[in-house]
Amino acid sequence: MKDILDYLFEGKSLSKAQAQDVLTRVGEGQFSESEIAALLTVYRMRKIKGEEMAGFRQALLNLCLPVDFSEFNxxxxxxxxxxxxxxxxxxxxxxxxxxxxxxxxxxxxxxxxxxxxxxxxxxxxxxxxxxxxxxxxxxxxxxxxxxxxxAPLFHPAMKYVGPVRKALKVRTIFxxxxxxxxxxxxxxxxxxxxxxxxxxxxxxxxxxxxxxxxxxxxxxxxxxxxxxxxxxxxxxxxxxxxxxxxxxxxxxxxxxxxxxxxxxxxxxxxxxxxxxxxxxxxxxxxxxxxxxxxxxxxxxxxxxxxxxxxxxxxxxxxxxxxxxxxxxx
Structure with a gap:
């Protein structure tokens, strides 16, 4: 996370693949609450980019409990x-x-x-x-x-983010x-x-x-x-x-x-x-x-x-x- 934060603090943005990887690791519980808070703070300080949003979205879809209704329109x-x-x-x-x-x-x-x-x-x-x-x-x-x-029943990975969002008391990317x-x-x-x-x-x-x-x-x-x-x-x-x-x-x-x-x-x-x-x-x-x-x-x-x-x-x-x-x- 230190490398990710240093990269973002330089004003750079993540590619879709990088964003997906970061949020996947967040959802797997690999980072501390302090590290997650720092990541969320980056996106309070600057606007999220389209590639980052696409990557974050894909990570959360991969981490969710999927429901297959593909035979229906x-x-x-x-x-x-x-x-x-x-x-x-x-x-x-x-x-x-x-x-x-x-x-x-x-x-x-x-x-x-x-x-x-x-x-x-x-x-x-x-x-x-x-x-x-x-x-x-x-x-x-x-x-x-x-x-x-x-939503809470289908996104168990959010349990690692929930306490941080509650403590921050501000709107985040989530x-x-x-x-x-x-x-x-x-x-x-x-x-x-x-x-x-x-x-x-x-x-x-x-x-x-x-x-x-x-x-x-x-x-x-x-x-x-x-x-x-x-x-x-x-x-x-x-x-x-x-x-x-x-x-x-x-x-x-x-x-x-x-x-x-x-x-x-x-x-x-x-x-x-x-x-x-x-x-x-x-x-x-x-x-x-x-x-x-x-x-x-x-x-x-x-x-x-x-x-x-x-x-x-x-x-x-x-x-x-x-x-x-x-x-x-």
């Missing part, structure tokens, strides 16, 4: 958090809409970071049993069309790694990011992978399509901007996307939307994100057709049926 919709917007669970709801529309969803998530309720908070609230049992996860994917990976280390490596992914720098990093890290992806950021700061401003997304084919009207929706005020003050508040909003009683803003923002997910799966499809497909899955209560089936398992 799966998708994950997930955000980095950290946007400070405290929205309701838009990405998670979008996943149920996608499953309701007939797509296979492998949702990866954790407890909330910048909001009162992350995806794990929501699944736990409704009684979902976190598990890394492959048979259970496959059965859920087969029968409900969706399954959930609670705060932005979660969305791109889904243990099933889904073939399609819609990732929301909290700023354009992270969008570029993710684009560089994912560009050489086999994944279809869309990395989205609303230009007023949301890590998803918010319909409060135009959104920008990056994919292998380029970078594009989408205004609310491109989805066929009006613009909404940020207050209309609030997740409330507690997990209980967020859960009530969650169920209300699935039951068809959400506000227009709540319903439309979920549909917009689900539609972008559908277009990630079917890039040849027009966005408005994808919106119509997502809307039908929500309004017909197919998304609600998926939710009930999963939570009853």
């Amino acid at each position: 799966t998708i994950d919709v997930v955000g980095t958090g950290g946007d400070g917007k405290n929205t309701f669970n838009i990405s998670t709801l979008s996943c149920f809409v996608l499953a309701g529309a007939g797509y296979k969803v492998t949702k990866h998530g954790n407890y909330g970071l910048s909001s009162v309720s992350g995806s794990s908070n929501m699944f736990e609230y409704f009684g979902y049993q976190f598990s890394n049992n492959h048979d259970k996860l496959r059965r859920e994917l087969d029968e409900a069309g969706i399954t959930f990976f609670h 705060n932005i790694m979660g969305p791109i280390i889904n243990p099933s490596s889904p073939k399609n992914q819609l990732v929301g990011v909290s700023d354009l720098e992270i969008m570029d990093l993710y684009d560089q890290a994912m560009r050489d992978s086999d994944q279809n992806y869309r990395i989205v950021h609303s230009l007023d700061g949301y890590d998803e399509v918010s319909l409060t401003a135009s959104a920008r997304y990056a994919s292998k084919s380029g970078v594009y901007d989408l205004a609310p009207e491109d989805f066929g929706f009006p613009s909404y005020h940020p207050d209309e996307l609030s997740g409330g003050e507690s997990v209980d508040d967020a859960a009530k909003i969650f169920v209300r939307i699935l039951e068809g009683d959400g506000t227009a803003a709540q319903k439309h923002v979920v549909v917009a994100n689900a539609a972008l997910g559908i277009q990630c799966l079917k890039p040849e499809e027009s966005l408005l057709n994808c919106v119509a497909e997502a809307m039908e899955a929500l309004e017909s209560k197919k998304a609600l049926a998926v939710f009930k089936k999963l939570m009853q398992r």
